[in-house]
Amino acid sequence: MVSLAGGRYIMGSEAGNGYPADGEGPPREVSVDHFQMDAVAVTNARFRRFVRDTGYVTDAERYGWSFVFSGFVSPGTARTVAGSPAETPWWHAVPGAD
Numbered sequence: 001m002v003s004l005a006g007g008r009y010i011m012g013s014e015a016g017n018g019y020p021a022d023g024e025g026p027p028r029e030v031s032v033d034h035f036q037m038d039a040v041a042v043t044n045a046r047f048r049r050f051v052r053d054t055g056y057v058t059d060a061e062r063y064g065w066s067f068v069f070s071g072f073v074s075p076g077t078a079r080t081v082a083g084s085p086a087e088t089p090w091w092h093a094v095p096g097a098d
Contacts, residue, residue, distance in 0.1 A: 006034040019087065060098035067091040 011023065011030045018024030042050075050056060060066035065082065070090045073081065082093040 001036040002039045003034065003036050006032050021087070058098055065093055065095045066097040068094045068097050 008029055008031045010027050012018065012025040012027040014025065014027055016025075020026070058066075068077075068091070070092055073092050073094065077094060078092070080095055082095055084090075084092050
């Protein structure tokens with residue numbers, strides 16, 4: 001883990017393609033507290049060890065489905081898609097995805 005100092009910064013975009021409801025715009029000054037995060041992305045192997053050591057169950061495993069970015073949905077899986085949110089049609093609810 002690495003420590004990151006808190007502070008103020010400008011959050012949001014002026015590009016016009018963001019979703020204000022998700023905090024993507026308009027640009028505004030925000031403040032964050034000090035926090036820590038991993039220095040590298042979590043690998044599948046590290047996540048597998050975490051699950052083994054803690055018994056963690058993901059929301060997708062509990063619900064039996066998860067949203068999957070459209071670019072990762074194969075043509076065969078696309079037939080099983082249970083729907084997409086109207087506001088974010090690039091996310092597909094895929095049964096069995098976890």
